[in-house]
Amino acid sequence: GQNIDQPTEMTATEGAIVQINCTYQTSGFNGLFWYQQHAGEAPTFLSYNVLDGLEEKGRFSSFLSRSKGYSYLLLKELQMKDSASYLCAVSYGGATNKLIFGTGTLLAVQP
């Protein structure tokens, strides 16, 4: 079966750096995705990794190690508006290419 693990909650300080880890077990891995979801709103796409390594997009970076089944999302220069749930999602399954989500990490940014 497919399984995704990420911490339930994290707290960080405005201006700091935070790393949100995600581990997964799946067959037919196609890629790993990160989505942000503010309370009461829709998830929005942040980044994806298909190959090993680091992908950088402004203040957000995402890393993937396929051999370890491990990814992290790095948020730099934290702002209060970054308080949200961060969802790790794995794409698998060949042609049908399903996207399965983790339960999300609720990040609270404090002044």
Add this chain to the structure above:
Amino acid sequence: DTAVSQTPKYLVTQMGNDKSIKCEQNLGHDTMYWYKQDSKKFLKIMFSYNNKELIINETVPNRFSPKSPDKAHLNLHINSLELGDSAVYFCASSQVSGTGTGANVLTFGAGSRLTVL
């Protein structure tokens, strides 16, 4: 102009009733989805359509019936509602289906919160 719009935003109804949620996307995407997010915030895929054809049908009770009249619309009808159906239902779309990474860059609608009493 909203990219993925779904209605209604809130729906409160009694057990046993039948209800529908509508979804429309104006992004020109080929693929549309229904996801269910429960009280624990777990987001789970229910259905996916590519150009009006069903391509993903997860283990969902047959009380749930999706309908796609065209590739810009995907509606969800639920019969005989149960307490456990209470959740937020998200519609989403993506540019392509299949193994391309674009397939999983989803644009979500704002969600429809269903409460079954």
